[in-house]
Amino acid sequence: MAKNKRDKTFGQFLREKRIKKGFSLRKFAELVGVSPTYLSQVEQDNVDPPTADRVKRMAELLGESVDEWTALAGRLTEDLPDIIRESPTAVPDLLRAVRGMTADQLRRLRDDAERMKKEK
Amino acid sequence: MRNRSSTTANKLRFMKDQEFEDEAALLSAEYGNKHGLVTAPPIPVDEMVELYLGLSLEFHDMQKLFGVDDVHGALWVNEKRVGIDRRLDPSSNPAMLGRYHFTLAHEAGHWRLHRQLFQRRANQHALFAENVPRPEYICRSSDTEPIEYQANRFASCLLMPREMVKRSWHEWREGMEPIYLADLRAKGGNDGSDESIMEDAIRPFAAKFRVSPTAMRIRTESMKLLFRRREASLFA
Numbered sequence: 598m599a600k601n602k603r604d605k606t607f608g609q610f611l612r613e614k615r616i617k618k619g620f621s622l623r624k625f626a627e628l629v630g631v632s633p634t635y636l637s638q639v640e641q642d643n644v645d646p647p648t649a650d651r652v653k654r655m656a657e658l659l660g661e662s663v664d665e666w667t668a669l670a671g672r673l674t675e676d677l678p679d680i681i682r683e684s685p686t687a688v689p690d691l692l693r694a695v696r697g698m699t700a701d702q703l704r705r706l707r708d709d710a711e712r713m714k715k716e717k
Numbered sequence: 718m719r720n721r722s723s724t725t726a727n728k729l730r731f732m733k734d735q736e737f738e739d740e741a742a743l744l745s746a747e748y749g750n751k752h753g754l755v756t757a758p759p760i761p762v763d764e765m766v767e768l769y770l771g772l773s774l775e776f777h778d779m780q781k782l783f784g785v786d787d788v789h790g791a792l793w794v795n796e797k798r799v800g801i802d803r804r805l806d807p808s809s810n811p812a813m814l815g816r817y818h819f820t821l822a823h824e825a826g827h828w829r830l831h832r833q834l835f836q837r838r839a840n841q842h843a844l845f846a847e848n849v850p851r852p853e854y855i856c857r858s859s860d861t862e863p864i865e866y867q868a869n870r871f872a873s874c875l876l877m878p879r880e881m882v883k884r885s886w887h888e889w890r891e892g893m894e895p896i897y898l899a900d901l902r903a904k905g906g907n908d909g910s911d912e913s914i915m916e917d918a919i920r921p922f923a924a925k926f927r928v929s930p931t932a933m934r935i936r937t938e939s940m941k942l943l944f945r946r947r948e949a950s951l952f953a
Contacts, residue, residue: 612773616767616768616771619764619768621763621764621767621768621774622763622767622774623763623808624763624764626808627808632806632808632809633776633806633808634776634803634806634808634809637774637776638776640773640775641775
């Protein structure tokens with residue numbers, strides 16, 4: 598699944614999911630609050646992926662993970678810059694340390710983090 | 718997909734009026750089986766093209782792409798793509814809604830009636846300069862080729878199905894009485910051409926189907942709901 602996503606551009610992925618959910622281009626554009634011409638440009642990868650709030654809206658309409666889609670669009674969700682700013686050394690350091698770990702390892706690490714927070 | 722008699726030979730076949738009605742009704746029925754029957758206007762042509770026919774809908778600057786200013790739509794048969802000129806995007810040009818629908822239905826017509834004339838083997842490519850894939854159909858408003866006429870007839874039948882037009886007419890006019898140009902002229906208010914007077918009268922009816930007054934005038938004239946002249950009656 599992840600591999601598939603990486604093989605596809607944001608535009609191709611968006612179009613595929615939109616059709617699968619049964620939204621026409623014009624209907625989906627209306628729901629997201631953009632023009633069909635713009636959405637068409639996004640789907641053809643002729644313009645940069647939309648802003649984080651639009652990507653969020655798209656992911657919600659399509660029942661997809663907001664974080665995943667935001668990353669796919671090459672954007673950061675609103676809360677991330679603040680999280681990094683709160684611990685400007687430790688958080689980037691942690692991110693570098695976990696880079697390259699498998700999804701399963703990351704999940705275990707996250708569970709540990711939750712546990713540690715509760716122990717605090 | 719079964720072979721259609723209209724497209725098995727590698728040249729355009731003459732089609733009778735009723736065949737356009739039948740082909741359009743067939744597409745509506747196929748769409749209806751999968752996505753729910755369409756029983757009232759407007760016809761969901763966006764959904765038919767994208768969700769049922771599986772064609773990618775794209776807006777393009779056609780003038781830039783083709784260097785002429787009257788290209789409304791294009792069809793890339795082998796890539797299953799439909800392009801519509803961005804000037805017809807109804808969200809930025811609401812007055813173009815009818816034209817937009819008609820162009821989309823017109824391209825659906827090419828897809829249903831003519832695509833086998835142009836389908837190539839996968840290793841054959843036709844490219845414009847700069848490696849832009851060449852569409853098999855470039856549809857210009859100035860084009861009067863028979864193949865464009867056929868796509869227009871299909872579009873008209875698809876967006877304004879005969880029985881649906883009759884039912885809606887009955888509802889709108891509270892009966893099946895046709896409209897006569899002479900009566901419209903007598904009412905006054907428009908001293909323009911015959912066409913513009915008839916199109917003014919038919920405008921609210923066209924809006925129900927989300928088509929242009931011109932498209933509806935042509936359709937209702939052909940269905941004998943709108944007359945330029947009173948027909949001579951044997952019993953008058």
